[in-house]
Amino acid sequence: MRSYTFLEFLDLEFLKDGNGASCGVQKIEVPRLQRDYAHGRRSKNCENVANAFLNALFDVLKKKEEELHLDLIYGYQDKRVFKLIDGQQRITTLWLLYFFLYKKSQKIDKIKDKLARFVYNMRRSSKDFCEELLEMEEEFQLDKKPSETIFSVGATSGDCGDDPTVQAMVRMLDLIHKKLNGKDTESFIKRLKCISFNVINMKDFGLGEDLYIKMNARGRPLLKCEKLKAFIEDGNIKDGTKISRKILSAIDNQWSDYFFVASDPDTFDDTFDDTFDDTFDERFFNFLHYANVFFALKEEFTPKKELEEGSEKSVEDIAELLSTERAINDSYRFLKEEKNLELLDRAIMQLPKWISLKNLKIKGPEFFGKRKQNKQKKKHGKQREDEEDREEIKEGKLGRKDICHFFAFLFLIEVRGQCVDTAVVEDYLRVCQHFIENHDWNDAGDIKSFFRLLKEISQGITCTVKEGKENEFYEFLSCFELESEFNREVYALEKRKAKLIYNDGVYDEKAQGWKKILDDTSVHDYLRGYVGFLLDFSMEHGKENLEKFVQYAELTMGILDIFFKKTETKDPGLSHLSLFQRTLLCFGDYSVEATNQFFGNLYKPGLFRFRELVFKLFRKKPNDEGKPYLQRLLDTLLSLNSQKPVQKEELPKKMQDIVENYTRSQGVYLSQISCPLIERSWWEQLLLQRQELFEFINAANWGNSDRLQECGRIKFERDRKNKLQRVYLLQAKKDSEQARDLLGYAFYCHCKQYEKSEQNGEGVVRIDLDYENNKRNRQFGIKFDNKEFAVFADSKESTITLTKTLTKTKDNVEGDKEGNKQKHSFDINLGSHTDVLKEFGRVFGEMRERITIEYSQSEN
Structure with missing residues (x-):
C-alpha cells in the first residue's frame, strides 16, 4: 500500500486514477459528526498525548529518527468532499505544523492553496477559524506567541472563542511555536517528506457514512x-x-x-x-x-x-x-x-x-x-x-x-x-x-x-x-x-x-x-397610548370631557391610519399624506420653526423620535396660545358631520372639501379658520394650492418603506435682517442636490398643468426639459411655438426670467456663451395680500405675448 506525505494528501494523490484525475474532490474536511480536536486541550491527559506526538514529529525533523509512519487514515468520498472517519487528530496537527513552519520560513505562499483544501468542519466556527487563519496570515507576528497574535487580530471573536476545537488549535500552535524557537526551519521543511501515512477510501469498499456513524458516537456542537x-x-x-x-x-x-x-x-x-x-x-x-x-x-x-x-x-x-x-x-x-x-x-x-x-x-x-x-407572514403580517x-x-x-x-x-x-x-x-x-x-x-x-x-x-x-x-x-x-x-x-x-x-x-x-x-x-400602533395632547384638547372647565375625548381620539386614529401609515393606494390626491398636510395648513402655519418640518416622516411608527415630531406638530398653537391647529381641524370635521361620527373612510373626501372650500371660496364656511387665503404668505398659498409640492418632500419615504428616512421639510433662506430670500423643498432634514426651489418648482407645475389643459389647443406650449436643480440660470425648459427657452424663478429678486439660447452658426461663432443669450425678465408680486396663482397666470401670459411680438417682428 502506498504511503503519502501530508502535501501529497492535500494534493489528493490517493484519489487520483491512472490519468491523474481526482474524481472531482475539492476539499478534505473533518465533518460535523466527528469529535472536537483534542491534541491542544489543556487537560493533563490531552497535553501528554499532544507533547508525545509533537516529540515524535520533531525527532524526525531533527534527524533523531529517519522517518515516521503515522499508520492509516480513514475517510470516504461524499461528492466533492473527502470526509475523515479516523485520523483527524493527526491530520489537524500536521496541518498546523505545516502552516507554522512555512510561515516562519516565509514560504507560506507555496502551500497556501493546498492548506486551504482542509477544514475542520465539525461546527461552523471551527471551519471559519481554519479559513481566517489563512486569510490573516500576513498579520501573523512570528516574534509573539500565536495565541497573542490570533486574539489581537480577532480571528477567535464571536463563536470561535467559545469553540473547544478552535481553542485547542490555538494552544497547539503555541506548543509548536515553543518547539521551533531558535531552530532552523529550512532544514525542518526538507525533513517533512519523511513523515507519511496510508489513506483508505471507504467508498472503495462500498462503505461510507453508515460505517462512519457506527464507528463514532454522533457528535453535537458545544453550544x-x-x-x-x-x-x-x-x-x-x-x-x-x-x-x-x-x-x-x-x-x-x-x-x-x-x-x-x-x-x-x-x-x-x-x-x-x-x-x-x-x-x-x-x-x-x-x-x-x-x-x-x-x-x-x-x-x-x-x-x-x-x-x-x-x-x-x-x-x-x-x-x-x-x-x-x-x-x-x-x-x-x-x-x-x-x-x-x-x-x-x-x-x-x-x-x-x-x-x-x-x-x-x-x-x-x-x-x-x-x-x-x-x-x-412577511408580506401580510406585522413587521x-x-x-x-x-x-x-x-x-x-x-x-x-x-x-x-x-x-x-x-x-x-x-x-x-x-x-x-x-x-x-x-x-x-x-x-x-x-x-x-x-x-x-x-x-x-x-x-x-x-x-x-x-x-x-x-x-x-x-x-x-x-x-x-x-x-x-x-x-x-x-x-x-x-x-x-x-x-x-x-x-x-x-x-x-x-x-x-x-x-x-x-x-x-x-x-x-x-x-x-x-x-x-x-x-393603536401609532399612538401607543401617547394621548396627552388629546386629553388637553378635551378639557372643559378644567376637567377632561370623556365624550369630547372619544370623538377626538377616534378621529385622530382615523387620520393616522389613512394618512400616516403606509398603504397600497396610488391616489395621491385623496389618501396621500400631502392631502392632510394641505388641510392642516389651511388652519395656520403648524410647522416647527427650527426645522420647518411638515410631517415628512411617513410610516415609521416604531420610532418614537419620529412619532414625537408628529405629536409635537399636533400640539402646535398660533403664537403658542389659543386652540391648536389640529384641534381646529378636528372640530371642523365634527361640525361637518354633526349628526353622526365621521368614519375614517370618509376622511379623504372631508379633507378635500376643506381644502377646496378654503382655496376657492376663501374659507367662508370654515369658522375655525380666521385668516383668508389672500392674507397668507406666497409660499403658504402655493403649498395649499399645489399638491405636488408636499408630494415632493414626502416622496423619499413614500417610495421606500425599508430605508430609514428623516422628515422632509421647508427650508427658509433669510438675510441678516431676517427678510425672506428663498424657500426650498427638502426631502430630508439636511439640504441636498435634490432640494427644489419652491417658487421655481411651483411655476414649473403651473406650466405643466397648462401644457395638459384644453387652453393649450394644439400643444403650442410644451415642457421641453423637466425640472432640474440649476440654481443659477435654469430650472426647467419650455417651448413656445417650437422656440426653446430656459426658465428661472427667483424669489429673492421677485422675478421670473426667460432665456433664449442662440444657436452656434457661421455668423455667431460664440454660440451660447453668457453674453450671447437673449433674456426676458418678468416681475412677480410676492408681497402681502397678493394672489400668487393669479400672478403666475399674469406672468405666463406676458411671456407668451412678449415672445409672440418679438419673433413676429424678427420674421417680418
Whole structure:
C-alpha cells in the first residue's frame, strides 16, 4: 500500500486514477459528526498525548529518527468532499505544523492553496477559524506567541472563542511555536517528506457514512448556552448548598423543550442542522444572559448602590454587562443562585399560559432570537419597525426595547408569581409598554434607568385581587409618586390616565368609559397610548370631557391610519399624506420653526423620535396660545358631520372639501379658520394650492418603506435682517442636490398643468426639459411655438426670467456663451395680500405675448 506525505494528501494523490484525475474532490474536511480536536486541550491527559506526538514529529525533523509512519487514515468520498472517519487528530496537527513552519520560513505562499483544501468542519466556527487563519496570515507576528497574535487580530471573536476545537488549535500552535524557537526551519521543511501515512477510501469498499456513524458516537456542537448551563451546574450557591436536582432537571428538560419549539417547522428536516443549532443556542443563551443582567441590576439597586445611578462608570458597567461577547465567568454568578433560577423556572412555566395576553410581548421562543418570518407572514403580517434595535437583532442580541419588555415580565413573575388573574397583568403590561415604546432611546444607560422605573411600577401588583378592586393597579398608579426622575413626562401622562380610569369606575372593556377608549389608543400602533395632547384638547372647565375625548381620539386614529401609515393606494390626491398636510395648513402655519418640518416622516411608527415630531406638530398653537391647529381641524370635521361620527373612510373626501372650500371660496364656511387665503404668505398659498409640492418632500419615504428616512421639510433662506430670500423643498432634514426651489418648482407645475389643459389647443406650449436643480440660470425648459427657452424663478429678486439660447452658426461663432443669450425678465408680486396663482397666470401670459411680438417682428 502506498504511503503519502501530508502535501501529497492535500494534493489528493490517493484519489487520483491512472490519468491523474481526482474524481472531482475539492476539499478534505473533518465533518460535523466527528469529535472536537483534542491534541491542544489543556487537560493533563490531552497535553501528554499532544507533547508525545509533537516529540515524535520533531525527532524526525531533527534527524533523531529517519522517518515516521503515522499508520492509516480513514475517510470516504461524499461528492466533492473527502470526509475523515479516523485520523483527524493527526491530520489537524500536521496541518498546523505545516502552516507554522512555512510561515516562519516565509514560504507560506507555496502551500497556501493546498492548506486551504482542509477544514475542520465539525461546527461552523471551527471551519471559519481554519479559513481566517489563512486569510490573516500576513498579520501573523512570528516574534509573539500565536495565541497573542490570533486574539489581537480577532480571528477567535464571536463563536470561535467559545469553540473547544478552535481553542485547542490555538494552544497547539503555541506548543509548536515553543518547539521551533531558535531552530532552523529550512532544514525542518526538507525533513517533512519523511513523515507519511496510508489513506483508505471507504467508498472503495462500498462503505461510507453508515460505517462512519457506527464507528463514532454522533457528535453535537458545544453550544454557547450549554457552556453557560455547565457554568451554572458546576458551582455552589452562596450558602454552600448545591442547586436542587429539581431545578437542574428543569433546565435540561422543560427549559430546553421551550426553546426547541420551532416557529416554522417546514424549515427543518429530520436532522438538526446549523440553522437549528444556532437558533436554539441563540434563544436559550439570550434568555439566560439577559436574565443574569436583570439579577445583576437587582443587586445593584440597593440603597447603597443607587447613588451611582447616572454616573459615567455606571453606563460603562451596563454596556459591559449587556455584552453577549464577554467570557462566561463570575459575572454570570447570579445564575448560580437557586432563588433566581426558581424565578426563571416559574417564568418558563408561565409563558405558554400567557401567550394569548394581548399586552405580553413574549409570544414564544422566537422573541429571544432568530425571528425569521416566512415570505407569506412577511408580506401580510406585522413587521418589526424598530430601526434603533436593528443592529442588535441582526447580531443575534435583544434590542433595547425587548430587554425592557423582558425585565417587565420578570418583575411581574417575581411579584405576582403564577396568579391566574390576568386583568391586572394586562393593565401592568400595558403601562410598561407605554413607557418603553414612548421613549427616545439614547444609549445602554437608559436600560438601567428603565430597570429602576419598572421596579417601582411593579410595586402596584399584589398577590391577590381583593373583592371589588378589579382596578387595583390603576388605583396604585393614580396616587404613587416615582422616586426616579427618568421618563417623568410619560409617567405624568400614565398617572393622569390612571386617575381617569380609577375615578370612572367602569372596568368592563366593552362598556364605553375611560378604560375602553384609552385601551383603544393603547393598541393603536401609532399612538401607543401617547394621548396627552388629546386629553388637553378635551378639557372643559378644567376637567377632561370623556365624550369630547372619544370623538377626538377616534378621529385622530382615523387620520393616522389613512394618512400616516403606509398603504397600497396610488391616489395621491385623496389618501396621500400631502392631502392632510394641505388641510392642516389651511388652519395656520403648524410647522416647527427650527426645522420647518411638515410631517415628512411617513410610516415609521416604531420610532418614537419620529412619532414625537408628529405629536409635537399636533400640539402646535398660533403664537403658542389659543386652540391648536389640529384641534381646529378636528372640530371642523365634527361640525361637518354633526349628526353622526365621521368614519375614517370618509376622511379623504372631508379633507378635500376643506381644502377646496378654503382655496376657492376663501374659507367662508370654515369658522375655525380666521385668516383668508389672500392674507397668507406666497409660499403658504402655493403649498395649499399645489399638491405636488408636499408630494415632493414626502416622496423619499413614500417610495421606500425599508430605508430609514428623516422628515422632509421647508427650508427658509433669510438675510441678516431676517427678510425672506428663498424657500426650498427638502426631502430630508439636511439640504441636498435634490432640494427644489419652491417658487421655481411651483411655476414649473403651473406650466405643466397648462401644457395638459384644453387652453393649450394644439400643444403650442410644451415642457421641453423637466425640472432640474440649476440654481443659477435654469430650472426647467419650455417651448413656445417650437422656440426653446430656459426658465428661472427667483424669489429673492421677485422675478421670473426667460432665456433664449442662440444657436452656434457661421455668423455667431460664440454660440451660447453668457453674453450671447437673449433674456426676458418678468416681475412677480410676492408681497402681502397678493394672489400668487393669479400672478403666475399674469406672468405666463406676458411671456407668451412678449415672445409672440418679438419673433413676429424678427420674421417680418
